[in-house]
Structures are given as structure tokens and as C-alpha cells.
Amino acid sequence: MRWKGFSSPPDDLLRPSKRQSLKILTHSRQTWAALLSVARSSTHLPQSCSNTSNLLHQTPSIPDEQSVEDVVEGTVLFLEGYSQWTISSSVSCDLTSKPKTSPRQRINIGGANPAFCNISDEFFPEWVGFEPVPTCASRGNYIFALVLGWSYILSTRLIELRKRAEEDAVIYTDKRAAWHCNGSALPCEGFTIPIGNVDTNERRWWAAILAGGCGWQATLNRSGNAYCPPWACHLNQRERFNIRYEGTPHLSPDVSHPPSSTEAQQYLCNFAKLHDAYDQLIAAFVASLTIPSHLRFGAPVTLPKPKPMTSTETLGSKWSIYTPSADQLPHLMALTCIPNAVLSCMSGCFWEPGVHCNVAGEWLHPILTEILPPLIREKKYEVIIGIMSARRPSSAPLWLGSAITGMLPRIPSILSNFMPPSCLEATVWTDCRQSFMDPAFHEELPISHTARLENVIRREDEFRLLYLTDVESESYGTPPLSPYPPFGLVKLDETAIEVRLHAFCGHRLDYSNWVWRRQNRPDLTDYGKVPPCERLSEIATRNIFSWTFFSDGVRLDELPMWEHEWLSFLLDHESDEENALVTSGEVI
Structure with missing residues (x-):
């Protein structure tokens, strides 16, 4: 390696001097060693890993089909935006x-095939829980089932948003996991998942989610071709699971209509409540957000092997508040589809202000070649997550998600071979510095x-x-x-x-x-998900200015102010009926 005993020629205009090189190398080793020491001292995951709201600073959302048309190109269905x-x-x-x-950028929302996952104890076999209440961590590991459930929810939400015709739908296939009534003899083959006292609809849904192969299909049909959402993920055919439910065994009419995304999210919350696993519910959600990145880098999805759950104190009051709401989903879906956004956030953890391009190798060497490889070999993924969470707390959910799905070990090799492009938009959306151009x-x-x-x-x-x-x-x-x-x-x-x-x-x-971008009509502006405090300020500003707007109109010299996104809504709604809706709906 050049910095070991190598001295740059005095006329070398690009390479740093030996002194500059050693200075950055020493600074890097000290920085990463301090982070490693703190991460090793913790036996649980940072709380920042559970907070997906940190990824929602003006983050746009996937629009509905009536608002923005999609584009077909070969095996890819996409939207365009800038x-x-x-x-x-x-x-x-x-x-x-x-x-x-x-x-302009292409935002892929559909591909030719869904993802299929393996079950293994290679990644995150033990669930360690979140700080600051690790003693309340759920016992056991049902994250794989929750990831597959979130995969369905995100995929179904896309179909709901982009549905153009009846062919755009979510359907059940003939593949399903076997279900058994509580107390009946269980088969010797396959792991059994208890789902509690559920109705026929919920039972049928779990049978599809845990089916080996493809128990459900979500597709958007365009130009005679079917396109699968980028979050769609199914168990490989060889995986076998059984479902155990409570109640009396009886034959019920088969369910032909899969649940909506909202109904499915309720099923998932019921499961989390049954097993006191709200913390795993949140971890599974951030894992599902990384599935599109697997498709992008050709990395297989590998989920943790299940372990039976044991009862703990109720976690719902502590962790259910971090469960994403229905209105947050389209924003988080957009973040994971926009090119380079996720990788830019994750690679931003390695970037350091003040380190110039000609000493980037010295800065990256300790973390990429001295620290991460041994941790990956020892499967100390929670330590890696701790390091990166301390560097950039906003990106912590993405690091946890990538560890659960098996993508994390790929990140160092990616960064060792090429420099991922920065996404300035993601810098704003996640409040995570990533480049000198921020x-x-x-x-x-x-x-x-x-x-x-x-x-x-x-x-x-x-x-x-x-x-x-x-x-x-x-x-x-x-x-x-x-x-x-x-x-x-x-x-x-x-x-x-x-x-x-x-x-x-x-x-x-x-x-x-x-x-x-829209076709044959003006483009659609998306101001994104704004913090609640800013939303209240917007409402207060709009209400006070509306007091004179409806009587006196707009002064010419103040027109730029009225064209601001906080007030332009008033300019676009001039009828008496629409004005009444604005004043009654916005005043609090």
C-alpha cells in the first residue's frame, strides 16, 4: 500500500505527500476505532434504527395513476421526475x-419478476431488540414472516395507487401454506407459525404470505405485459411452513379476494400484538424497504430463520408509535425507488468533510479493509449497524434493513470497487450529509x-x-x-x-x-412529506393571509409571495364553494 513507506515524487501534482497521507490515515483510524469501541459496548440496536420518520423531510410520494402516467420500456415500468x-x-x-x-430521472415501479428469498441463520439469527428498553425486546425471531407481510403491503399499495384497469390487481395463487387448528396433530415437516384466533380472511392471507413459491401476485398490466412491484418478495419453492390457528376446525368457503394494504397492515399488527413483537414489526418494515436495492445490485434476499416466540411484557405502547402510517408509505416507497437514494444515504456514512479526493483512499482504508471484514466474518452485524448509526443516525433504519435481508456484506465490496454517485435530493430528504456538494x-x-x-x-x-x-x-x-x-x-x-x-x-x-413528469399536460409538483411543525406553520400562514385574500385579492408587488406553495393553494381555488372548503378544512 502506498502510504507504507512510499514517498510521492516532489513533482507529483496529484498524489499527497507522505505527511498528508499519514495525517488522514491516523485521523481515520482514530475516528473509526472510537465508533467501534462504542458499538461493541452495546448489546442492543440504537433506537434510531426504528425511526423511519427521519427519512421523511420533504420526501416525495408515489403519485396515483390519474395524476401521473407511467412509461413502459421493455421489461421496466417507470415514472419520470426531477x-x-x-x-x-x-x-x-x-x-x-x-x-x-x-x-430527469427514471423511477422504476415495475419489473418482469418478483424477488424470491431464502431462509437462513446467516444474517441476524438472534433478535437483540432496540435501546433504550432492551429488556422489553421480544424473545424469538419471526422477522422473516413480518418482512414477507410488509412486502405484500407495499406491493398492494402500489397497485392501489397505479391501478388503471381490472387487470391491475393482487390475486391469490393455488400455492399456500398448510393451516392446522390448535390442538390438532402437526406435520413433522416445516416450521409452524402461530397466528392466533383469526377469521377466514386473515388465515387465508397468512397461507399465501408463507407459501413456498408464489402464494400471491401483484401486477400492473401495460401493453400486454405484467409488471411486478419492486418490493414483491416470496419464499423459495423449497421453503415449507405451517400455520396454526386457534378455534374450532371447520370448512369455510375459500377466500378469493386478497386484503387491501390497510387490511393487511392490520393483520400484521395483530400478529405483532399476539407475539409482543412490535419491535420486530418495525425492523421488518425497514428490511422490506431495501428489497428494491437487492434487485438493483443482483444481491439475493436472505431472511432470518425463525425461532419460536416467548412471552414478554407488552411492547405495544413502547414501539407501536414507530409503525409507519398509511400516508407515510407512498413517501417511503418513493425514496426506495428513486435511483441512488438509498445507496447514497448508506455510503454517506463513510464520507468525511475535509477529506479531499486524493486522500480518500487513506480515509476509507481503515473502515473498509481493517474493521468491516472481520466483523462480517464474525457476523457481528449489530456492531456494524451501531457504527453507522453513530455516524449518520438518519440512515440507521437502512443499515438495519440491509442487515436483515443480507445486503449489508455487499456494501463494503461495492464501495471498495467504485464510488457511488451522490444523490443531493436524498441529502435533504434524510437530513444526512453525503458529499461536499451538499x-x-x-x-x-x-x-x-x-x-x-x-x-x-x-x-x-x-x-x-x-x-x-x-x-x-x-x-x-x-x-x-x-x-x-x-x-x-x-x-x-x-x-x-x-x-x-x-x-x-x-x-x-x-x-x-x-x-x-406528465404527458401532454403540466408536470406535477410534489412538495413532499413535511414535518408536523411546518405543517402547522403553513396552516397558520394560509389562514391569516386568507383573511384579506377573499376580500381584497392580491397586490401586484406581492404576487411572488402568493405564488409560494403555502399560499398558491388559495390562488387555485377561487369559487365560493372551494373557498368554503379551504377555510373550514384548514382552520384549527
Whole structure:
């Protein structure tokens, strides 16, 4: 390795000096060693792993079919969208009147085949529970069943949103797990899952979820082809499970209509309540969010082998509040489908501010080659999750999910071979810094002077201005491929004209919204999931300004204010009937 006894030639313009190299290497080893020590001292998972709300900061949602049309291309069904950003300035500048538009992206919502999973004790065989109440962790491990249940819920929710015709549906197949009444003789083959005192509909659903092969199918039909949701996941054919229910054995008419996503989520909550496993319910949900990433990287889905549950104190009051609500699902679904969003969040844990591109190897070497490989060999996945959760708490649910589904061991090898592109939108949606191009680092440029009194700026600031000033994304539409900044200084008068014009403007880049592309009509703006506190501020602002709006209208000089997303709703609803709906529905 170069930093062991290697000295860069004095005229090497790119490689760092031996001193620079050792400085970063030492800093890296100290940083990761401290995180490793803390993670090893804990025997349970950080609470941040259970909080999916941290992934919902203006995060857009999968739109319904009536609002946005999907596009078919071969074996892929997708939507198209892009982000819009506003540019602020500390001085008067015409650039602030122009939104910056990112390049269009494809959001895959359907593929030719669903995923199939194996059951193994390779990943997360023991459930350790969340802090700060680990003594209340559920005993046993039914995470695999809960992951498969969430897979159904997310897939069904997509069908509900994107349904165009009767052929777009969720159906049962002829494959099902065998069910047995409590007290009857159980077969010798296969693991038996108790589902409690349930009705015929709920029993039939569990028989489909735990069927070897494909017990249910969710498909969107376009142009004569069927497309499966990216979260659809089934047990492999060789897996065999039985269901035990309470009550009297009797023959019931077969159920032909699978439940809605809301009904299925209630079934899953019933199961969690029966086994005091709300903590596992949440863990299974974050695992289901990573299934589309498995398809992207060709990684097989492997779920934990079940272990019988034993009773503990009731966990519902402690963990049920973290169960995602029905209105949160489309937002989290969008996050996991938008290209590079999940991987960008996870790889952002490895990124460090102040580390330049030519010493990125020194920074990454300790964690990728000295720390993670032994932990992976020893199956200490909870330690890895602890390290990454401490680095970026917002991304903690994704690390837990990737460990449960068996994707986590792939991450170091991916990062060791190529540099994943950063997703600036995901930086905002998850409040997780990932790159020197993040909006937080766009600031007033520090301008220095050479001995000849020439103005110089940091090269990384030049890169930020090139990206920011290209509002139409013609030359610098996407951020640089590397999250690590370039080193060095550049003479201001030798930079591009855009950089020279705006070097003293103090520009900042702020996320505005996501936009869904539509055909033959204006695109659909999506301001995403906003925090409850901001929602209340929006309501208060809209209500106070509506007091004069309906009587006096809008002053011309204040039109830009009324076009803001908080107030534009009023401009779009001018009839007396619609005005009544606004005032009665928004006032609290």
C-alpha cells in the first residue's frame, strides 16, 4: 500500500505527500476505532434504527395513476421526475429568480419478476431488540414472516395507487401454506407459525404470505405485459411452513379476494400484538424497504430463520408509535425507488468533510479493509449497524434493513470497487450529509490573495458555483461523481465566466420540491412529506393571509409571495364553494 513507506515524487501534482497521507490515515483510524469501541459496548440496536420518520423531510410520494402516467420500456415500468432548487443570495442577483432544475430521472415501479428469498441463520439469527428498553425486546425471531407481510403491503399499495384497469390487481395463487387448528396433530415437516384466533380472511392471507413459491401476485398490466412491484418478495419453492390457528376446525368457503394494504397492515399488527413483537414489526418494515436495492445490485434476499416466540411484557405502547402510517408509505416507497437514494444515504456514512479526493483512499482504508471484514466474518452485524448509526443516525433504519435481508456484506465490496454517485435530493430528504456538494456547503466564497494580489478561491468552491449557476443543467446537471472535494486553489480570473460573475454573490442552494413528469399536460409538483411543525406553520400562514385574500385579492408587488406553495393553494381555488372548503378544512 502506498502510504507504507512510499514517498510521492516532489513533482507529483496529484498524489499527497507522505505527511498528508499519514495525517488522514491516523485521523481515520482514530475516528473509526472510537465508533467501534462504542458499538461493541452495546448489546442492543440504537433506537434510531426504528425511526423511519427521519427519512421523511420533504420526501416525495408515489403519485396515483390519474395524476401521473407511467412509461413502459421493455421489461421496466417507470415514472419520470426531477428536483427543483432555489438559489438565494446575500446581494442582489438575477440568478435568484431562476430555479435550478436537475436532470430527469427514471423511477422504476415495475419489473418482469418478483424477488424470491431464502431462509437462513446467516444474517441476524438472534433478535437483540432496540435501546433504550432492551429488556422489553421480544424473545424469538419471526422477522422473516413480518418482512414477507410488509412486502405484500407495499406491493398492494402500489397497485392501489397505479391501478388503471381490472387487470391491475393482487390475486391469490393455488400455492399456500398448510393451516392446522390448535390442538390438532402437526406435520413433522416445516416450521409452524402461530397466528392466533383469526377469521377466514386473515388465515387465508397468512397461507399465501408463507407459501413456498408464489402464494400471491401483484401486477400492473401495460401493453400486454405484467409488471411486478419492486418490493414483491416470496419464499423459495423449497421453503415449507405451517400455520396454526386457534378455534374450532371447520370448512369455510375459500377466500378469493386478497386484503387491501390497510387490511393487511392490520393483520400484521395483530400478529405483532399476539407475539409482543412490535419491535420486530418495525425492523421488518425497514428490511422490506431495501428489497428494491437487492434487485438493483443482483444481491439475493436472505431472511432470518425463525425461532419460536416467548412471552414478554407488552411492547405495544413502547414501539407501536414507530409503525409507519398509511400516508407515510407512498413517501417511503418513493425514496426506495428513486435511483441512488438509498445507496447514497448508506455510503454517506463513510464520507468525511475535509477529506479531499486524493486522500480518500487513506480515509476509507481503515473502515473498509481493517474493521468491516472481520466483523462480517464474525457476523457481528449489530456492531456494524451501531457504527453507522453513530455516524449518520438518519440512515440507521437502512443499515438495519440491509442487515436483515443480507445486503449489508455487499456494501463494503461495492464501495471498495467504485464510488457511488451522490444523490443531493436524498441529502435533504434524510437530513444526512453525503458529499461536499451538499446544500449545507454552499456559502459565501472565502476569497484569498496571492503575493501578486491575485484573487484565488478553493477549487471545490469553483465546482459548487459551476453546478449552481447551470440552472438548466446543460453542462453540470449532475453533481460530481466523487463526494470528496478537489484540492487546491484556482485563480478567479481564470475560471469560467459564470464563476467570475457570481463569486461575490454569496449564493446558497436550497431544495424546493420534486416534480413528476406528465404527458401532454403540466408536470406535477410534489412538495413532499413535511414535518408536523411546518405543517402547522403553513396552516397558520394560509389562514391569516386568507383573511384579506377573499376580500381584497392580491397586490401586484406581492404576487411572488402568493405564488409560494403555502399560499398558491388559495390562488387555485377561487369559487365560493372551494373557498368554503379551504377555510373550514384548514382552520384549527
